[in-house]
Amino acid sequence: MLEGFLNAITYQSVAAEIGGVIIGIIFGAIPGLTATLGIALFVPVTFLMSPEHGMIMLGGIYSGGIFGGSISAILINIPGTPASIVTSWEGHAMARAGKAPFALALAAMSSGIGGILAAIAVLFLTPILSSFALSFGSPEYCALLIFSFTIVIVMLETPLASNLFGCFVGLLIVTIGLDPVIGTPRFTFGVVELYSGFNLVAVLIGFFCMSQAVVLALNSLRPDKGGEIIFDGKSPYAELLRVVPTRIVTYLRSAVTGVFLGILPALGPVETPFISYALEKRFNKRNEKFGKGSVSGLIASETSISANVGGSLIPLISLGIPGSGAAAVFIGALTLHGLQPGPMLFANQPTLIYSFFWGFLILNIFMLFFGVFAARYCAFVLKIPKFVLATFVAAFSILGTFAIQNNMFDVFVMLGATAFALWFQALRISLLPVVMAVILGPLFEQQIAVLNTSYSSVGEVLQRPAAVVFLAVSVLMLGFRLVRGTSRSGMPEQTEV
Amino acid sequence: MFVFRLFSFALIAAFALVLGKQAMGISGMASTYPLTLVTVVLAGTLYMIATAVAQRREPPVLTGDVSHLVAATGPERLRLFAFVILWVAYPWLLGMLGFIVTTTLAITVSLCMLGQKRILLAFACAAVFSVVFAVLFTTVFYVPVPAGILDDWLTTFIFRLQS
Numbered sequence: 001m002l003e004g005f006l007n008a009i010t011y012q013s014v015a016a017e018i019g020g021v022i023i024g025i026i027f028g029a030i031p032g033l034t035a036t037l038g039i040a041l042f043v044p045v046t047f048l049m050s051p052e053h054g055m056i057m058l059g060g061i062y063s064g065g066i067f068g069g070s071i072s073a074i075l076i077n078i079p080g081t082p083a084s085i086v087t088s089w090e091g092h093a094m095a096r097a098g099k100a101p102f103a104l105a106l107a108a109m110s111s112g113i114g115g116i117l118a119a120i121a122v123l124f125l126t127p128i129l130s131s132f133a134l135s136f137g138s139p140e141y142c143a144l145l146i147f148s149f150t151i152v153i154v155m156l157e158t159p160l161a162s163n164l165f166g167c168f169v170g171l172l173i174v175t176i177g178l179d180p181v182i183g184t185p186r187f188t189f190g191v192v193e194l195y196s197g198f199n200l201v202a203v204l205i206g207f208f209c210m211s212q213a214v215v216l217a218l219n220s221l222r223p224d225k226g227g228e229i230i231f232d233g234k235s236p237y238a239e240l241l242r243v244v245p246t247r248i249v250t251y252l253r254s255a256v257t258g259v260f261l262g263i264l265p266a267l268g269p270v271e272t273p274f275i276s277y278a279l280e281k282r283f284n285k286r287n288e289k290f291g292k293g294s295v296s297g298l299i300a301s302e303t304s305i306s307a308n309v310g311g312s313l314i315p316l317i318s319l320g321i322p323g324s325g326a327a328a329v330f331i332g333a334l335t336l337h338g339l340q341p342g343p344m345l346f347a348n349q350p351t352l353i354y355s356f357f358w359g360f361l362i363l364n365i366f367m368l369f370f371g372v373f374a375a376r377y378c379a380f381v382l383k384i385p386k387f388v389l390a391t392f393v394a395a396f397s398i399l400g401t402f403a404i405q406n407n408m409f410d411v412f413v414m415l416g417a418t419a420f421a422l423w424f425q426a427l428r429i430s431l432l433p434v435v436m437a438v439i440l441g442p443l444f445e446q447q448i449a450v451l452n453t454s455y456s457s458v459g460e461v462l463q464r465p466a467a468v469v470f471l472a473v474s475v476l477m478l479g480f481r482l483v484r485g486t487s488r489s490g491m492p493e494q495t496e497v
Numbered sequence: 498m499f500v501f502r503l504f505s506f507a508l509i510a511a512f513a514l515v516l517g518k519q520a521m522g523i524s525g526m527a528s529t530y531p532l533t534l535v536t537v538v539l540a541g542t543l544y545m546i547a548t549a550v551a552q553r554r555e556p557p558v559l560t561g562d563v564s565h566l567v568a569a570t571g572p573e574r575l576r577l578f579a580f581v582i583l584w585v586a587y588p589w590l591l592g593m594l595g596f597i598v599t600t601t602l603a604i605t606v607s608l609c610m611l612g613q614k615r616i617l618l619a620f621a622c623a624a625v626f627s628v629v630f631a632v633l634f635t636t637v638f639y640v641p642v643p644a645g646i647l648d649d650w651l652t653t654f655i656f657r658l659q660s
Contacts, residue, residue, distance in 0.1 A: 048638065161548065165541040169509065172516065172534045181527040187516050210584075217580045218565055220611050221573040387611030391604055392626075394584045399630070402588075403640045411588045426566075427505055445530055452526065 001123075004354020007052060008362055013355070016053040017363035020060020021370060027061065028068020029381050031078045032216050032389060035065025035269075036208045036326040041396050043201050043333045044403040051337040052352045056359035058333055059313075062326050063360075063367055066269050066305055067111040071375055072382055074103045083269035086277045086301040093293035101376060102236035106295065107302045108371020109244060110251070114303035115364030117255040118262070118310020122317075123357050126346070130318035133343035138450040139461045143470035145444045148321045149436060150474040154481045155267060158430040166429045170437025171444070174198070180442070181449050193409040198417075200332040202401045202410040203438060206417025207431055208325060213394040214422060220386035240372070243295055250280060250296050251303055258304035262311020268324035269305045276304030310360065317341060317353060320443065328435045336404065502549040510542040576610055583607055595645015596634070600627040 007013060027038035038061045046054025069081030074091035087107060094103035136144070153163040176187045177197030188194040257276045261267040267275075280300035281290050288294040312323040313330075320342035322328040334341050339349065346353055401414040421431055455461055462468055517535035520528050569577065583606055590599045604623035605616070613619045631651055634640040644652065 161541070161544060165538075165545060168534060168537045168541055172513065172531070172538050175516070175531045175534065179523065179527050182524070184523075184527075186523065186531065187519055213584070214577070214581060217611055218569065218573075218577050221569065221576055222565060385612065387608060387613060390580070390611060391607040394580075394607065395600065395604060395626075398584065398587060399640075399642075402642065403634075403638060406641055408588055408592070415585055415588075423505065427502060448530060 001354050003351050004356075005358045007351065007355035008056070008358035012049075012053050013056055013359055014362070016049065016057040017060050017359055017366055018370075020057035021064040021363050021367045022060075023057075024061035024064020024066075025068035025071070025367075025370070025375065025378055026064075026381055028065035028080045029071040029378050030068075030384060030389065031072050031080050031382075032212070032219065032386060033393070034081050034208070034212070035062050035069075035083075036324075036329055037212050037393070038062075038065045039326055039329045039333070040201070040205045040208045041393075041400055043205075043329065043336065044400040046333060046337070047403075051334075051339060052355040052359070054333065054337065055330075055352075055356045056363065058330060059356065059360045060363045060367075062330070063111075063115055063306065063309055063364060065326075066309055067108065067302070067367060067371060067375075068378065070107040070111070070302060071104065071378055074107060075100060075379055076382060081269075083273065083305050084301075085270075086273040087298060087305075089291050090294050090298040090301065093291070094298070097293055099236075099293070101234070102239050103293075103298065104375050105236040105240050105372045106243065106298055108375050109240060109368060110254075110299045110302035111306045112364055112368020112371060113251055114255050114258055114306030115310060115367060116361060117251070117303075118259050118307040119357065119361035119364055121259045121307075122310050122313050122360065123354075126314050126318050126353075126357070129314060130343045130346040133319055134347060136343065136466070137464070138447045138454060139464045139467040140470070141447040142444070142451055143464075143467035143474075144319065144321070145440055145447065147470040147474045148440065149433070150477055151264060152433050152436050154477045155264075155271075156430050156432060158428060160481055162427075162429045163433045166424065166431070167433040167437045170434035171441045173434075174438050174441035175445070180446050193407075197442070198413050198438075199404060199407075199410045200439065201329075201336055201404055202414040203417040204329050204332050204435070205397050205401050206414040207421045207435060208329065209393060209400075210397040210414060210418040211421040211425075213390050213397060214418065216386050216390035216393060220390055237372075247296060247299050250284070250299050253279060253283065254300045254303035255307040258307025259311035259314075261304075262308035262323060263314050264323065267308075268312065268326075269308045272304045272308040273301040276300045306364070310364075313360070317356075318343060318346065320345075320440075322436065322439060325432060325435060328439050331439050499549060499553045503546060506542045506545045506549065510539055510546075513538040513542065579610055580607060583610070591643045593645075595648045596642040597627045597631050597647040597651065598645050600630070 008017075023042065024035060024038055027033045028035055039058050042058065042061055046057060049057065066081060066083055069079055069084035070087045070091060072078050072080040073084035073088035074095050077088050077092040079085050079088050091103040091107055094100070149167055153160065153167055156163050174197060176194055178184070178195055179186045185195050254276045257279060258272050261272045261275060277290075277297055277300050280296055284296050286296060288296050290297045312327045315321045315323060316327045316330060320331065320340065322331050331341055334345075339345055339352075397414065398411055401411050402408065404410055424431055424434065451461070513535050517532065517539070520531040520535060523531065566574070566577075583603060587599060587603045590603070593599075594602075601620070601623045604626060605620045608619040608623070609616055628651070631642070631648060632655065634642050635652055635655055642648070
């Protein structure tokens with residue numbers, strides 16, 4: 001752990017932390033660009049770095065991107081990322097009341113505190129979960145993967161049948177390539193480049209970046225409804241120092257909510273602030289007017305979002321299970337660096353993982369200070385026209401994909417993935433189950449093959465308590481969702497962050 | 498929308514059938530996993546088609562960007578289509594014209610097509626971007642992007658400077 005800390009404070013690591021946070025804040029602040037898009041676009045850049053520095057930079061982009069969304073939410077009432085919808089309710093109300101600098105500084109402070117508390121949770125919870133997962137055999141892994149698929153399928157607002165359908169289509173797509181059992185090419189149609197399957201990062205860039213370029217191009221053709229930037233107000237620091245110490249309970253409640261929801265797949269930064277905000281309204285005893293510039297409401301939203309980002313890293317590193325689209329891209333980045341997320345990663349590369357965790361803690365501290373003192377200067381990016389963004393996101397998507405393996409075939413895979421993402425969006429089939437299936441599909445098939453050769457009957461598998469618990473919870477969740485139907489209100493349909 | 502959904506699910510079913518036919522040729526237990534998936538996807542497709550048929554008289558639920566696309570005017574859709582074609586053609590053109598020329602042209606056309614009125618400004622930005630990235634790819638990232646005449650000149654120039 002100490003070696004990890006020392007690695008995280010080298011000048012390369014600090015540069016990765018600072019660079020990642022600033023890039024992330026800029027990406028997040030621009031409406032239409034998301035944290036996931038930022039991470040996916042910068043994965044090829046991490047090849048120039050060691051894996052730990054690359055991961056730290058991507059962590060910075062993730063955290064910074066999520067916070068950056070609050071800048072436009074507060075200043076022009078347009079959430080930079082869908083995660084900042086709740087922030088826009090309270091933050092923009094503050095801005096309209098002439099307290100824009102205070103709203104920005106409070107959002108940055110809350111985001112930083114949420115991230116720091118989550119990073120501490122990551123540092124201590126991940127090794128525990130990882131060592132528990134070391135005892136997993138193929139039955140537990142298969143059951144855990146089924147549990148992960150189920151939780152994503154059940155939690156999304158889109159119809160259950162279409163989520164299930166998307167998951168199976170994703171699983172079928174990743175069977176293209178070499179068969180893990182007998183090692184012969186499967187469904188490759190004679191194309192040699194398909195022997196190793198589709199390049200995961202190329203697919204993810206298609207899903208999250210190039211498709212977004214098309215959406216940006218479409219939006220650039222419509223009249224711009226961008227609101228006026230409200231940026232008046234006095235220096236926020238005195239009020240910030242007065243307010244923050246009085247809201248410790250709100251910070252702790254929101255951070256715990258965020259970390260807990262982050263650990264669960266499918267409850268990402270988009271849904272978390274709604275839940276945290278609802279809890280705050282329920283338990284807050286200050287008689288604040290929520291929705292009209294409530295300090296506690298803004299703190300609850302921002303703290304929980306950042307804590308959720310940290311929380312999602314726990315299952316990602318310890319079990320290899322992504323909880324959101326951004327976490328899925330993280331898995332792709334790790335895989336490209338030759339690292340397989342899961343319990344063995346912690347056992348084999350503890351220094352690398354602790355470097356990343358300490359780096360994540362430090363970058364959140366940096367984000368806090370940068371946000372409080374300098375986030376206002378990022379407001380200039382709100383003026384970048386959408387057609388410029390569309391053009392350069394398209395160019396970077398293609399060039400970034402090519403740079404992964406210096407291979408034009410990957411570019412065509414990425415373009416195919418773009419068409420697929422837009423097609424499924426038009427069909428109202430959520431992309432997250434497909435992404436989960438594409439990432440976890442090969443591992444699932446591998447574990448099923450091991451299970452098939454190691455266990456002769458279902459009875460033997462049912463003697464493994466952890467596997468039974470995962471399967472039972474999966475069945476219960478599916479049953480609950482079927483009984484409850486699809487009616488649920490208060491939370492938005494799953495969108496990418 | 499109904500026809501689009503029907504055609505889409507039929508296409509997925511056809512894809513699953515093609516894979517299923519190939520999976521039949523895989524020997525022994527290795528075919529079980531893909532064949533199971535093919536069967537489930539086919540069953541899922543039939544369910545989705547049945548749902549689409551049952552809901553055909555209901556107004557289509559259009560969310561976010563899809564509703565923007567439906568609401569777009571003819572010229573707007575044409576420009577969007579041209580944007581897509583431009584960037585799909587870009588990787589092919591890279592091999593023929595080289596990085597600097599293709600990227601400069603693609604970015605200029607893309608910017609002007611989507612709303613930039615000042616063509617010279619768009620061209621200047623695109624040219625600067627292309628040359629800067631050509632230099633970065635050659636000297637920092639070591640990415641062998643397809644080279645044309647201009648790229649070769651630039652590479653020769655950089656190596657002369659370095660030697």
